[in-house]
Amino acid sequence: MTLVESDPVLAAETSPADGAPARRRPRLSLGRFTGVVIALLAVCVYLALTQPVFLTWGNITNIVASNSVILLLALGATFVIIGGGFDLSSASALSATGMVLGLALQAGVPAWVAIASPILAGLAIGLVQGVLISYVKISMIVVTLGFMSILASFALIVNKGATISVYGTPGFDPVYQFVNGTIGPVPVLMIFDAVVILAAAFVLRYTAFGRSLFAMGSNQEAARLNGINIATMVLFVFLIAGLAAGLAGMVSVGRLTGAAAVSDPTLLMTAIAAVLIGGTAFTGGEGGVLGTMIGVLFLGVIQNGMTLSEIPAFWQGTVNGAILILAVGIGVLRDRGIRLRRRAITTKVG
């Protein structure tokens, strides 16, 4: 598998400068993921050798299942960040959409209505935020910061701060099956994750929308002057982020068999960290969902390894933060290295 799926630029990164003859590299290239993938493999090898449980199918499916919520949020964030934006509200939106699902199940609605409810709620959240940013022209940081607070509060208000238990409600079974069921040995959720990743990669790489998104994130004014409607683009980006939060809300309820009024406070940070570890640039205009998947896996495997090695969970934040800075820092150094090398080439040629 070649890993340079969503970003042809990264593949050609090591080509020589302007004017020099093309040197095509037919070999498999991991592009900018090289560092993270090698680190991920190293951690896996270490865990496989020291923790016999690590490589069991049960543990692997567990890693996937317990990181699906983060994956979904991170995929939404990938779109927002590639477009040059930032969304602080995603983790709160997950709590809120989860509560919507909880309320719907508690009210005894049919399963399909229940399943639709967090998705519609997520889209509605995205729509309102998108309209406020694009058409009312309030800054993105203000809107998403406001919604982070409002949605977290909403999740507390609706059930007075208590978790809504949905176990045994008539509509819950399909949700439960979706999140916890398997087809043969393969969890349904794992298939779902793969489908979502592929769909997102396709949208980024092969659609006019994806192309415009990269253009907008790379240089918003240039995108605008070439006829891209920035307001519409931002609206769609937030619809995608809202959809991702709604799906994450549903998965979360399915896993906990209840809608939690308070979500894990590190969720937002972890999701964004995964995006950045996966090589998506914070400044916008470059990156991709395959990198995000690697980032989520990396953080997930580390967490799993720490649990298996019985390292206290308090260390999780320290480790995640250090990995984030290391991964992005290595990327920066690598870019600088390329620039220096390129300058050397320019000097020789010029």
Next chain:
Amino acid sequence: MTDSTAPFIRLTGISKSFPGVRALDDVSLDINAGEVHSLTGENGSGKSTLAKIVNGTHQPDAGTVEIDGVPTVITKPAKALELGIVSISQELTLAPSLSVAENIFLGRMPRTRWGTVDWDRCLRDARAVLDDLRVHVNPRTAVRDLSLELQQEIEIARAISSNARLLILDEATSSLSEAATDRLLEIVAEQRDRGVGVLMISHRMPELYRSCSVASVLRDGRLMGTVPLPDTPEDALVRLMVGRDLDDYFGSRDVAPDAVALKVTDLHTLDGALLPTSFEVRRGEILGVAGLVGSGKAELGMALGGAIPSRGTIEVAGREVAITNPHQAVSSGVGYVPDDRKGQAILPNRSVAENFALAWRGTLSTLGVLRVRRESALVKDGMTRYGVVAAHENVRISTLSGGNQQKVVLGRTFARGCAVFVLSEPTRGIDVGSKSQVYALLQEQVGKGAAVVLISSELPEILGLADRVIVFHRGGVHAEFAAEGLDEETVAAVAVSGRPRPAAA
């Protein structure tokens, strides 16, 4: 002082590269005390880079700097100031909310013996400096309340008052009126007589011949020669600058202007930056638009490109069109190239191919899915056709030289096949070779019947390419000329004062 054996500053073998461009290549230069030394060359030839190496903004990749015969490394702008090297550039470096006096003594306010600011002395000294320059402003006035020209004078006052040993004027006269330019050149002469060395960056011939005793000419980062002034004739100097005769430099076209392609009536912006403006451009014709920075010529381009809101009527090929956003400009057949390539035209961290493919945005997809193969073929064709040199179409555009980046931007605009092209500063910051290629592409488009509005701050380019020239001053058109037989001074006079020179009128 002028007899000391070592020059004030001696540059030896200075080279400097930026990503994708070799800005300076083995340049050696002496500037003597009490001498006005002109540094000249086309835009993008490396003049400003050299000035920025001398004033500590940039560090050379290779080469040495000697001051008074002592090897010196000018590590940062503060070090240059300590050495008595002071720059005046066209970009103002004033603090707008502070007073005139505070700006003059920025970073070196006079102190009392208690260490507090000595306001009395500050105001007194400021007034003395201003009187010396014959500039009549109250030193307590906030700088932002002054006109642009007065602000430039404050900048000059600051430089003069710092007892400079080397004064660098980086296109300092480009936004000054004739009278103010005159005064500045007088000051330059006074400073020279006091033993100050002056490095004057300019491509205005009359100024060079009036003030300078020696001229160094740069082309594409290389020193083409250092010649005495005013003994070197002007055409010899120009040939050093562009490296060939002007006729094949700008190219030619064989086309007679045809039907009206663009008719603009009372186009204006609500903020007053562009006053009601009317003109026509025919198929196969280039209309040159000249004017100073801030004269409204850039806003004309933005309004036609839909980049800023405007009022008035625009007709393309006889049909009235509404252009309220860039999308409408594109679909009305107006191809706009903005002046700020880095800020407004390229997608810096995307590939050459993706940058080029913006040409077919929205037309090369089926139900939102891109036709990747077709697009890739069109991109390769376009790159060949418009002479884009890149290692591969998937390298980042930011790794290309400015000239190649600009060919991508122009190529993708030309590839849209618009009836009208509005090009704002199409050759800003690119090397001489690329300029000539851009001119050839432009001539080709016009030869095929395109109408071009060429907005440029480079008068030679306008005079070399346009059929007719309109000149902006303070937001409106103040003169229209046929380009045949027109000279730079005539256009410059209108641009600066709004009136033709009496002799030319």
